[in-house]
Amino acid sequence: MPTPGRAGWKHRVHDLAPLRRCPVCDTVTPIFPAGDCVNSLANRKRSRWPSRASMMIALLSPTAWAQTAETPAALACPQPALAPVVGTVPDRESAPVNIYAQRFEASKGQPGTASGNVELFRADQHLSTEAARFDPVSRVLGLPTPLSYEDSQVRLSASNGLYGFNEQSGDFYDVDYGFVGSSAHGGADSAHVSGGNRTDLRRIWFTTCPGDDPEWRLSAKSLELRHDEGVGVARGAKLELGSIPVMYVPWMTFPIDDRRKSGFLYPSLSTANDNGLEVSVPYYWNIAPNQDLTFTPRLYTDRGFMGTGEYRLLTQRTSSVFDGSYLFDDDKTGEDRWHYLARASAAFSPAWRGRMRLERVSDDAYFQDFGGDLAQTSRQYLRSQASIDGAGRYWIFSLLADGFQVIDDSVSPGQEPYRRLPRAAFMFDAPLGRSGFQARLDSELVYFDRDTGVTGARLDVYPDLSWNLDRYWGFLRANAGYRYTTYELDLQGEPGDESPDRGTSILSLDSGLYLERELASGNTQTLEPRIYYLYVPYENQDELPDFDTNEFTFGFAQLFHYNRYTGADRQSDANQVTLALSTRSIDANRGNDAWSLSLGQIIYLDNPLVRLPDETMERLEKSPFIGEFNWHPMDRFTARLGLQWDWEANQLDVGVAGLDHTTRNGHRMAVEYRYRRDRLDQFDVRYYWPINESWRLFSRVNWSVQDDELLEGLVGAEYESCCWALRVVARRYLKDREGGERDAIYLELRLKGLGSFGRREPPLFYTPAP
Structure with missing residues (x-):
């Protein structure tokens, strides 16, 4: 049974370079005479015995466990006492190997022995033992006494070992391993290194819990590491919580480096009152370096078997994801249930991109039965679309087609959203030299389609010219534009004009001041008054259709907008002045706002007359009063308050209050x-x-x-x-x-x-x- 696949486990090889020198000092004797050191070892192949023995440790390196969350310092397991690595680790390839011992015996061409505090040093690597024996003919190193090995990442100990440099193979017994700066550790009865491409371990175990009696541990009867393939094979794997076995896997494979590998992922378990117990076991298939598939068999005890899958494909210019689920013969409804979502994007050039999204479900109740939260179960529509987008320094272009699947019974026929087949939009915005003038063009051409009701095409063009004056003390912005909208309609037999249009000018003047003062606390308070005037002459629009237009959700930003409607089917008339005031206190120590307050209201000089078909006609003298307050006195405390108060009706229209404190x-x-x-x-x-x-x-x-x-x-x-x-x-x-x-x-x-x-x-x- 192969398992976890996606993240991969990483290892790092720690090799000993050829022995470069054998230092001699007053208190330490070299293990080999100087001449033999140079002639016998210096030019031979590098020793790999410490690194191959530590491969099983690197297999379990902390970097491999990507699913593990960070642990607060108070909950960190006790760390083993290890000599810290100070400064930058020297390059092992060029670093010499120093060998020290209290005593040695050697004859030219005969095995040499060293005893008494035998130590090998190279860069950050350190090997210590009580005795060592090296045969220069067979090039076999014998370590008959307990040994320990440490570097900047791992530590290893064994009761004894034997390593042949010619075959690059060896055996080590009663192995214990761990990591510098980590509580992860374990052991094995034996480790056999073969040819540098394979390591076999017997009765290996691993845990991150301290002590010899850990709260959990993962063990295996045997573990085979195929380094050339980047694969590990475990047999008789068992997970124990305390002394209780909770999972047994007779055979499993897993990656030991960055290469992805097919295999089972961890199972999941949950229960719900309408679906019963849910058990799923995902399988990850590494199809190719640029594509994969995760298939998840899922069993609902009250509904039956569902298969879900996610396919991903990545090329140099494209990215695609396909998600699908299929429930065979729902035990409750007696019907097949399914859902799919396909997404793709493509980069044709630095300026042009394409996107696609296609989503469908088998029935309106799918998300109610299988959705994971309130946001999913309350969905009304599923949107599908395809688009091409381009952008330059001064322009943006978009071409899209979209449609909707209605999955809410409360949406009656004729009330569902229109399909846009297609929608083309172009925007241009560029300064006119250094004159302070800015030219802008917003344009849109859409064909609206639906099974019932009026359909047709709409062209909306809005060019404008603005002049901006921005100074440290304030700003002044004047804007003049003309908005023209025309239609070609299919009235479906209803009376009306098949080619209505609307044209109206839009004029605005926006001004504001930047004032500030220093408070006794050292903070800086700003005062920013703002006056915005908008004039749009009235144009009767009752004959225009309503394809995609609604009232904006009224807020502080809408006080300075040229239209109170979304979409282009209605352009509100206006002769109005917005009075607004913002003030904030800038914290002298933190540099952010300790608090901010914004107030504003629209004064209607003329009563707005443009309405949507379902809007009631009311005489307006003032808009609701808008107030927004944010309080951030400290890093872990925020409070906010927003309201819209109708002075004429003396009632609250909208209110939002929030507090977040840690x-x-x-x-x-x-x-x-x-x-x-x-x-x-x-x-x-x-x-x-x-x-x-x-x-x-x-x-x-x-x-x-x-x-x-x-x-x-x-x-x-x-x-x-x-x-x-x-x-x-x-x-x-x-x-x-x-x-x-x-x-x-x-x-x-x-x-x-x-x-x-x-x-x-x-x-x-x-x-x-x-």
């Missing part, structure tokens, strides 16, 4: 309240509570006050030690407009240095703020 001991709370009159009234509370270094609780409540119901709720607990973590989460969220709820439980076990098993809940907010 304490020094890691507690974090976020509260947000959202209100839109007659449409929305809900709050969202999230809390993260670290009880101590090991235990954490987290929760979320998203509640609709208007409907008096829970939109989404979450509660979970996590235990984390220095080498493993367990997280349990329960979630409830709405899955349809009829109030149907989904209850789900997620369980995740994370073994640091190995990976995670189970299914993680969708990311919300339960991690400490950075």
Whole structure:
């Protein structure tokens, strides 16, 4: 059974170069006489015995475990005491090998022996033992006493060993290994190095937990490392939690370097009230260097078997991803259920790109039954589109075609979005020398298509000329433009003009001042008054269709916009003045805003007359009063408040309030309240509570006050030690407009240095703020 494949495990070879010199000093005697040192060893092949023995260690290098999250310092496992590496590690290829011993015996052409604190040094590498024997004829190095090896990354010890330089093979027994700066360690009964391309280990084990009785460990009866293929093969692999075996794999393969490899990934497990228990076992297929496929068999105990897959293809200029799922004969509905999403992009040149997206589902309830959160279960449309985009220094061009699949029963025929077949848009924006004038052109040509109702083409052209004066004390911007829109319609038998059009001028003048003062606290306060005048003459647009136009969500930015509608089917008339004031306090120490306040309102000199078909006619003298306040007194505390107040009706139209605070001991709370009159009234509370270094609780409540119901709720607990973590989460969220709820439980076990098993809940907010 091959496993985990995608990230790959990395190793680094640590070789000993030829012995360059054998130093002699008053207290240390060289292991070989100087003449034999040069003649017998200096020009021979490099010794590789320490590196090959450490290959099994590099297999488990911390860089290999990409799934392991960072551990807070308080939860780090005790590190072994190792001599630190100071400064830059010298180049091993050019570094000499120094050999020291208290005693040695050698004759020319005969085996030589050394004993008493035998040590070999080269760059950051260090080998020590009590005795060594080298035969210059057979070129075999014998290490009959316990030995230890260290470098800047790994450490290794063995009871004894034997290495042949000619064959580049050897055996080491009772091996223990570990890493510098990491708690990962393990052992093996024996290690056999063969020809530099293969290492065989017997009864090997690995863990990141401290001590000889770890809380978890992964072991195998045998492990074969094929270095030339970049593949490891384990037999009789077993995962133990404490002394309890929890998983047994008779045979498995895995990558030991950067090369990707096909194989099974970690399984996942979850449960939900409407789907039952969900078990999935992904398989990763490395098809080629530029393409792969992940296939996931998934079993729902209440629905049946589903197959899902993700295919990825990458070329020099293109990127493609295809996701698909298919459930055979749903046990609840008796029908096949499916979903697919295809995405592709291409770079034709530095200026031109193409994109494609195609998404479809088998039925309207697919995401309600298989969606993972409220955002998915509340989807109304699936959009598919293809586009080509180009851009230059002063221009942008876009050509697209799109369509929608409606998956919401509440959308009646004739109310679904129009297909745009196609839409071409061109924008030009360039300065006219150094005169301060700017020329701009926005244009769009669209054909709107739908099965019912009016269809047709629309051309919208909006050229304008602006003049800008920007100084340190303020700015002045004047703008003059003309917007022309024309249609060619298919009225589907309805009365009306098949070729209506509209043309209107748009004039605006925008001005503002930049004032500032220094406060007693040392902060700088700014005062930025702004006046914006907009004039657009009235043009009757009642005969124009409504293809894609809606009112903007009114906010502070809309106080300075030339149109209160999105799309080109309506251009609002205007004779109005916007009065606005912004002020902020700039923190002298942090350099950011300690607080900011923006206020503004539109004064209508003439009552706007342009309306959409479903808009009510109201006389407007003033827009709602807009206020936005942000407070950031410290790095881990933010608060914000936004409101739209209708002075004439004396009522709140829109309100948003939020607070996010993280304490020094890691507690974090976020509260947000959202209100839109007659449409929305809900709050969202999230809390993260670290009880101590090991235990954490987290929760979320998203509640609709208007409907008096829970939109989404979450509660979970996590235990984390220095080498493993367990997280349990329960979630409830709405899955349809009829109030149907989904209850789900997620369980995740994370073994640091190995990976995670189970299914993680969708990311919300339960991690400490950075």
